[in-house]
Amino acid sequence: xxxxxxxxxxxxxxxxxxxxxxxxxxxxxxxxxxxxxxxxxxxxxxxxxxxxxxxxxxxxxxxxxxxxxxxxxxxxxxxxxxxxxxxxxxxxxxxxxxxxxxxxxxxxxxxxxxxxxxxxxxxxxxxxxxxxxxxxxxxxxxxxxxxxxxxxxxxxxxxxxxxxxxxxxxxxxxxxxxxxxxxxxxxxxxxxxxxxxxxxxxxxxxxxxxxxxxxxxxxxxxxxxxxxxxxxxxxxxxxxxxxxxxxxxxxxxxxxxxxxxxxxxxxxxxxxxxxxxxxxxxxxxxxxxxxxxxxxxxxxxxxxxxxxxxxxxxxxxxxxxxxxxxxxxxxxxxxxxxxxxxxxxxxxx
Amino acid sequence: xxxxxxxxxxxxxxxxxxxxxxxxxxxxxxxxxxxxxxxxxxxxxxxxxxxxxxxxxxxxxxxxxxxxxxxxxxxxxxxxxxxxxxxxxxxxxxxxxxxxxxxxxxxxxxxxxxxxxxxxxxxxxxxxxxxxxxxxxxxxxxxxxxxxxxxxxxxxxxxxxxxxxxxxxxxxxxxxxxxxxxxxxxxxxxxxxxxxxxxxxxxxxxxxxxxxxxxxxxxxxxxxxxxxxxxxxxxxxxxxxxxxxxxxxxxxxxxxxxxxxxxxxxxxxxxxxxxxxxxxxxxxxxxxxxxxxxxxxxxxxxxxxxxxxxxxxxxxxxxxxxxxxxxxxxxxxxxxxxxxxxxxxxxxx
Numbered sequence: 001x002x003x004x005x006x007x008x009x010x011x012x013x014x015x016x017x018x019x020x021x022x023x024x025x026x027x028x029x030x031x032x033x034x035x036x037x038x039x040x041x042x043x044x045x046x047x048x049x050x051x052x053x054x055x056x057x058x059x060x061x062x063x064x065x066x067x068x069x070x071x072x073x074x075x076x077x078x079x080x081x082x083x084x085x086x087x088x089x090x091x092x093x094x095x096x097x098x099x100x101x102x103x104x105x106x107x108x109x110x111x112x113x114x115x116x117x118x119x120x121x122x123x124x125x126x127x128x129x130x131x132x133x134x135x136x137x138x139x140x141x142x143x144x145x146x147x148x149x150x151x152x153x154x155x156x157x158x159x160x161x162x163x164x165x166x167x168x169x170x171x172x173x174x175x176x177x178x179x180x181x182x183x184x185x186x187x188x189x190x191x192x193x194x195x196x197x198x199x200x201x202x203x204x205x206x207x208x209x210x211x212x213x214x215x216x217x218x219x220x221x222x223x224x225x226x227x228x229x230x231x232x233x234x235x236x237x238x239x240x241x242x243x244x245x246x247x248x249x250x251x252x253x254x255x256x257x258x259x260x261x262x263x264x265x266x267x268x269x270x271x272x273x274x275x276x277x278x279x280x281x282x283x284x285x286x287x288x289x290x291x292x293x294x295x296x297x298x299x300x301x302x303x304x305x306x307x308x309x310x311x312x313x314x315x316x317x318x319x320x321x322x323x324x325x326x327x328x329x330x331x332x333x334x335x336x337x338x339x340x341x342x343x344x345x346x347x348x349x
Numbered sequence: 350x351x352x353x354x355x356x357x358x359x360x361x362x363x364x365x366x367x368x369x370x371x372x373x374x375x376x377x378x379x380x381x382x383x384x385x386x387x388x389x390x391x392x393x394x395x396x397x398x399x400x401x402x403x404x405x406x407x408x409x410x411x412x413x414x415x416x417x418x419x420x421x422x423x424x425x426x427x428x429x430x431x432x433x434x435x436x437x438x439x440x441x442x443x444x445x446x447x448x449x450x451x452x453x454x455x456x457x458x459x460x461x462x463x464x465x466x467x468x469x470x471x472x473x474x475x476x477x478x479x480x481x482x483x484x485x486x487x488x489x490x491x492x493x494x495x496x497x498x499x500x501x502x503x504x505x506x507x508x509x510x511x512x513x514x515x516x517x518x519x520x521x522x523x524x525x526x527x528x529x530x531x532x533x534x535x536x537x538x539x540x541x542x543x544x545x546x547x548x549x550x551x552x553x554x555x556x557x558x559x560x561x562x563x564x565x566x567x568x569x570x571x572x573x574x575x576x577x578x579x580x581x582x583x584x585x586x587x588x589x590x591x592x593x594x595x596x597x598x599x600x601x602x603x604x605x606x607x608x609x610x611x612x613x614x615x616x617x618x619x620x621x622x623x624x625x626x627x628x629x630x631x632x633x634x635x636x637x638x639x640x641x642x643x644x645x646x647x648x649x650x651x652x653x654x655x656x657x658x659x660x661x662x663x664x665x666x667x668x669x670x671x672x673x674x675x676x677x678x679x680x681x682x683x684x685x686x687x688x689x690x691x692x693x694x695x696x697x698x
Contacts, residue, residue: 040685073436073463073683076425087422106455106481114422132455334422336389336680 025121026094026308028171028202030163030193031082032155032179032186033100033124034134035107038146038293038331039074041139046147053141056148056210058182064151067137076107077332078114079136081209082177084294084333088301088323090118091339094308097121097167099189101158107133108154114334121167127157140331144289152183159185160192168193169200172308173231175300178209181217194228205231207300208238215241231261231307233300239264252279263317265299267292271321273313282317285325294333299324302343311349319343374470375443375657377520377551379512379542380431381504381528381535382449382473383483384456387495387642387680388423390488395496402490405497405559407531413500416486425456426681427463428485430558431526433643433682437650437672439467440688443657446470446516448538450507456482457503463683470516476506489680493638501532508534509541517542518549521657522580524649527558530566543577554580556649557587564590580610580656582649588613601628610662612669614648616641620670622662631666634674643682648673651688660698667696 046053089096098115102108104126115122134153138146168174174197180186197204206229208214225232232255236248245251255262256274264272270283302323306316326337343349395402438445447464451457453475464471483502487495517523523546529535546553555578557563570591574581581604585597594600604611605623613621619632651672655665675686692698
């Protein structure tokens with residue numbers, strides 16, 4: 001009876017508009033669904049295990065086990081690059097969805113709980129074939145730099161069938177991580193999702209993820225950037241690697257020629273936003289750095305939250321820098337502070 | 350050939366002494382083997398779920414699942430009261446062993462990895478009957494107080510057969526947590542371990558764990574304290590609960606009558622150490638408090654490390670206070686700093 005009453009009171013158009021608003025998500029992300037295993041270490045440990053500081057390397061289950069046995073006590077926190085970004089968008093007060101594959105195991109439950117508890121729509125079916133949930137062994141050196149070794153586990157089973165078409169069509173932004181090009185089927189899911197977005201009003205945002213990842217897929221990434229991506233996130237190492245152009249400003253210009261919006265982060269040097277020929281430089285927030293894990297992910301979260309709320313690019317950049325400063329002030333790539341309150345307090349936005 | 354040469358060069362007595370040194374552990378702990386699931390929350394959440402702030406409550410698998418579904422994103426860190434203490438002793442540079450039951454699941458691997466990676470001897474066979482590794486859902490309110498809901502899982506399967514007699518005989522101190530009286534079989538393991546210690550040169554140290562736990566087993570704990578325990582750790586709420594004596598000083602005196610060494614912690618008021626009629630008051634370290642989880646555990650770690658290295662009770666108290674200050678400065682009950690270096694730097698010990 002109550003429903004009928006509501007239906008009678010409001011006209012159909014109002015209800016449709018309400019439903020549309022309800023269904024529209026600010027950002028939908030697709031990425032590797034990973035639990036981070038974070039431990040502090042010394043530089044000597046990286047050298048001993050032939051690990052390249054600051055990079056993300058893929059590792060087999062066997063090698064992951066060896067590394068885990070050798071490393072010190074750790075902390076487990078939900079991670080995954082795009083997942084961190086989506087968690088950040090939700091923590092800021094945006095509406096968000098995520099697609100990524102975990103297993104039906106304890107770490108899969110951890111990942112699912114953490115992202116859903118932020119209000120993120122996450123419905124990808126977990127795999128139950130025995131492949132465990134992905135883990136990234138993250139070693140944090142005294143200089144706060146993180147070095148990642150990722151065992152992809154269940155992530156390799158994300159495929160085109162896991163792409164939720166309705167969710168993407170109804171999102172303002174589809175956010176994709178370059179890391180998805182590592183698992184073969186995930187790449188197909190990536191391409192399918194991008195096609196759906198390109199055929200609707202959904203903007204496509206891409207992060208290049210990691211300079212070694214760019215090196216692996218350079219030509220494919222350039223083609224994507226030139227043809228299907230609207231918004232590009234990259235750091236200095238990634239953008240210079242993409243264009244094989246050591247001069248940052250030149251590389252930035254090359255990206256800007258093909259894209260509506262380019263956001264380039266430069267750690268403590270802040271970030272550069274280029275849109276339709278206009279360049280804005282946004283300084284980084286001054287903060288004590290504990291662990292850089294997730295800095296780029298939360299930068300993207302802050303920017304996309306601002307972008308989908310209709311803020312100016314400059315304000316988006318400020319929110320982004322603030323979110324990045326929060327994440328590097330503690331261990332782990334998921335926010336420990338109420339980001340929404342932080343933005344209000346520090347920026348008045 | 351090499352072995353024979355070594356054997357010939359050193360006489361048997363030297364080798365035996367070396368073996369003995371090698372075998373003697375400073376502290377062996379027995380406790381519930383738990384992974385902590387830590388999340389920040391508001392006071393309203395505690396009220397809504399009828400949780401008593403600052404306490405540890407036991408929960409069923411079903412209720413644990415409901416609480417987990419309701420709580421926000423969390424961080425997973427190895428925990429368990431005695432296990433935290435043992436991890437602390439090892440981090441300080443002491444030699445240590447631990448007995449406690451996990452399952453052969455992912456959280457069991459996390460617990461085992463973390464404690465072993467500190468050099469702790471941990472050989473308890475994991476259960477494989479499907480009961481999962483124990484979890485404690487720890488909610489940290491803005492005042493940094495922690496409220497714990499523990500699902501004991503595999504811990505209830507620790508029994509007398511898991512007690513490693515040789516390890517206890519060869520330890521300087523056996524450290525037991527009062528929480529072990531909750532699972533029925535663990536209580537038997539506790540009593541067996543204490544008997545072994547009482548019949549050798551191993552001192553028995555007990556922590557009362559929690560005032561609700563004391564309330565559950567008051568008479569049994571008093572009997573233990575009067576007859577089988579050498580060193581008692583308790584906080585203000587626990588010692589006053591044990592003797593039903595609201596006046597802290599009187600309760601402290603009552604404990605001291607039966608024990609060689611009593612260590613009573615009083616949060617920011619510091620701690621009181623009473624030994625053979627002499628009372629020493631040790632102030633707390635001034636620090637910013639993020640999360641009080643593990644404060645008592647790391648206090649005991651610092652004290653027992655100092656005690657087994659032969660330091661004065663006053664120095665033991667200082668090391669203890671320093672370790673407690675480290676643990677409350679961040680989320681989680683396992684140290685994030687090199688405790689050994691910290692003690693050298695701050696106390697010159």
